[in-house]
Amino acid sequence: MASFSGANALEPAQSVRTVLAAEAPTNPWFSWDYVRDNSEQLQTALQEHVVLTVETMVIALLIAFPIAILAHRYTRLAVPALSTTGVLYTIPSLALFAVIAPFTGLRARTVLIGLVMYALLVLVRNILAGLDSVPDDVKEAAQGMGYGRARMLWRVELPVALPTIMAGVRVATVSTVALVTVGVIVGYGGLGLLIIQGFQTFYRAEIVTASVLTVALGLTLDLSLAGLTRLLTPWSRSRS
Amino acid sequence: MNVFGDAIVWLNDPLNWQGRDGVPFLTYEHLYISGLAVLLGALVALPTALTLGHVGRGGGFTVSVTNVTRAIPILALLTVFAATAVGFGNRATIIALSVFAVPPLLTNAYVGIREVDRDVVEAARGMGMSETSILFRVELPLAVPLIAAGLRTCAVQVVATATLAALVGGGGLGKIINSGFGQQDPGQYVAGGILVALLALLTEGALALLQRQVTPGRDRARSRRSVREASDADADAAVSVS
Numbered sequence: 001m002a003s004f005s006g007a008n009a010l011e012p013a014q015s016v017r018t019v020l021a022a023e024a025p026t027n028p029w030f031s032w033d034y035v036r037d038n039s040e041q042l043q044t045a046l047q048e049h050v051v052l053t054v055e056t057m058v059i060a061l062l063i064a065f066p067i068a069i070l071a072h073r074y075t076r077l078a079v080p081a082l083s084t085t086g087v088l089y090t091i092p093s094l095a096l097f098a099v100i101a102p103f104t105g106l107r108a109r110t111v112l113i114g115l116v117m118y119a120l121l122v123l124v125r126n127i128l129a130g131l132d133s134v135p136d137d138v139k140e141a142a143q144g145m146g147y148g149r150a151r152m153l154w155r156v157e158l159p160v161a162l163p164t165i166m167a168g169v170r171v172a173t174v175s176t177v178a179l180v181t182v183g184v185i186v187g188y189g190g191l192g193l194l195i196i197q198g199f200q201t202f203y204r205a206e207i208v209t210a211s212v213l214t215v216a217l218g219l220t221l222d223l224s225l226a227g228l229t230r231l232l233t234p235w236s237r238s239r240s
Numbered sequence: 241m242n243v244f245g246d247a248i249v250w251l252n253d254p255l256n257w258q259g260r261d262g263v264p265f266l267t268y269e270h271l272y273i274s275g276l277a278v279l280l281g282a283l284v285a286l287p288t289a290l291t292l293g294h295v296g297r298g299g300g301f302t303v304s305v306t307n308v309t310r311a312i313p314i315l316a317l318l319t320v321f322a323a324t325a326v327g328f329g330n331r332a333t334i335i336a337l338s339v340f341a342v343p344p345l346l347t348n349a350y351v352g353i354r355e356v357d358r359d360v361v362e363a364a365r366g367m368g369m370s371e372t373s374i375l376f377r378v379e380l381p382l383a384v385p386l387i388a389a390g391l392r393t394c395a396v397q398v399v400a401t402a403t404l405a406a407l408v409g410g411g412g413l414g415k416i417i418n419s420g421f422g423q424q425d426p427g428q429y430v431a432g433g434i435l436v437a438l439l440a441l442l443t444e445g446a447l448a449l450l451q452r453q454v455t456p457g458r459d460r461a462r463s464r465r466s467v468r469e470a471s472d473a474d475a476d477a478a479v480s481v482s
Contacts, residue, residue, distance in 0.1 A: 090444050091437045092400035094407075098417045098433030102243040102426040171310070178313040182404065185421055192315055199319045199408055207323055211316035218311035 031205040038206075042194070046213060049190025052180050053221070055112055057173055060119035067120075068127035069153065078128060085121040093118065093182045101186055111183035118179060119172040126168025130161025163236060166229040170222050177218035191217075246427025247434060256431075261415065263435065269330070270412035270439065274399045276334045281341025281394065286387075289346050293353025293383075294375045302350045306343040314340055314401050318408045333405040333412075340401060341394045348390025352383030385455040392447035399443045403436050413439060 035042065067085075071078040096114045104110040134157050142156045158165075181192025189196070191210040198206030230237060250256060257263050292298035317339060321332035356379045364378045406414030413436045420429030 087441070090396060090400070090440050092403045092440055094403045094414060094417055095433040095436035095440070098420070098429040099437070102430060174307075174311050178311060181313040181315040184315075185407070185418070192313070195313075195316055195319050196407060199322065202323065204323050207316070207319050211313070211320060214313050214316060215311050222307075222311070 027202070027204050029204050029208050034203075034205040035209060042209065042213070045191045045194050045210070046217070048188065049177070049180050049214070049217060052108065052111060052115065052183070052188065052190055053173065053176050053217075056115040056119055056176050056180075057169070059112070060116045060123055060172065061169070063116065064120055064123035064127055068124045068131065071124070071128055072131040081124060082121075082128070085117075085124050088117045089121040093179055094185060097182070097185055106186045108183075108188040110186045111180065111188045114183075115176050115179055119176055122168050122172040122175070126171075127161065127165050130164030130168075131157055133164060134160045159233075162233055163229060166225060166232070170225045170229075173221050173225060174218045177214060177221060181214060190214075243426050243430050246425075247430040250425075250427045250431040251434075263413075263416075266411065266413045266415055267435075267439065270399070270402055270414075273330055273333055273337065273405065273410070273412055274395065274402045277337035277398050277402070278341050278391070278395050280334065280338035281398075282345055282391075284338070285342045285345035286349055289349035290353060290375060290380065293350045294371070294379060296354065298350070299354075302343075302347050306347055309340060309343050315404055315407065318404060318410070322408045328409040330405070330410055332408070333402065333410040337398050337401055337405075341398050344394040344397065345387070345390045348393070349383065349387045352386030352390075353379050355386070356382045385451070388447075388451040388454045392444070392451050395447055396440060396444045400436075400440045 067081050071081040093114055096117065097110060100113060101110050104113060138156060138160065139152065142152050147156065180190045181195060183189040184192040184196050187193075191214045194210035195207055195214075198204070198210065251263075255262075259265065289302070292302070314336065317336040318333060321336045322328050324332075353375075360378060360382070361374060364374045369377070402410075402412050403414035403417070405412050406418040413432060416432030416435065417429045420426070420432055
């Protein structure tokens, strides 16, 4: 593959391999040389991965909040909202990318649309569950204090629902990070591109480095969001 | 729509329904890979969940298994297995998929056993039942609805994920999509996408029926709710994405 700039790092090893083909498999699972020589490509892929994840989550949240708030207020909408997002969720990502690609093109937005659809289910479900879990006493007290609907939502219901909402945001973020890799089929898979490229050239270090980076990215974002939840809900700290 | 027209043309071409690259064989291969993966996953998950659930330990363990596997992209796991001695092809796919089959089964079976009314278990113990018969004759039958819910989630997820096998040289319906993209033939990859989506939705429907069959009427609402609760409690047991 022409774009495979890690080839230099492999050259000595490969000449050894041609001599000792049978005895010495020189396809390491990890190699600092690979990381050093391809740091630029790794950075670009990581950056694309982060950008896709963040964009997905922002758009998904902007769509999920109105749906969940409407479903919370008009209970009849809850079942259709959850089952529609549920059906979208059942459709495999690769199939979804395949069906929408002719219309949206082989571009980042194809991946984005797919990822947003998957994040919606978890977000809508958790926001709705959070809002539904606000105790009636609390709402009655707020009403008694003269809170209107909008202020009640903003100052009472959303803060009480925040831990459940954030749990959903964490789950959706981690899943999105993992799912971005599938976007490689339309050319925008972040680190997924390196995984597939490593598979095509059968270069283990590339596969493992990209995979480990993906997992590390997911866990880092998860921990940051957990920290953010603690900061946003100081009241729950003293209780537990 | 022009592309959908192309997809219908592709689906109507008898050549696409024959041989080892035909729709019937690929569907069979897809279901075969998925079935074996679910079976392997169940062989690991169920004994573990039953044991942990019966002794009442390991709640944290099941949650962290679920969380960690969610962070691992299935594509990475498929590729890594293909790069080991396991090699390319369906064997690597089955092993990788079975890893992802474990969490939903594990969590649901664990929660199912834990949710059995403690009074019932105490009554059984008081009647002199041994621990093994308590597990198999009291707890397990009462946990069946939740285990079925876990099986449904797990199987739908595995069928959906098996599509990705094609990206790393495996079989199944994903091959149609992958080679469609390779040949830049929108008709073919849209047709493949439709077939895969249909298969996933049919699996979901069939297993939803099965789940209803094994769930006593009065428990139907309850078991659905408990899975939801389990999932909302940060574990999000029931779902992870393909």
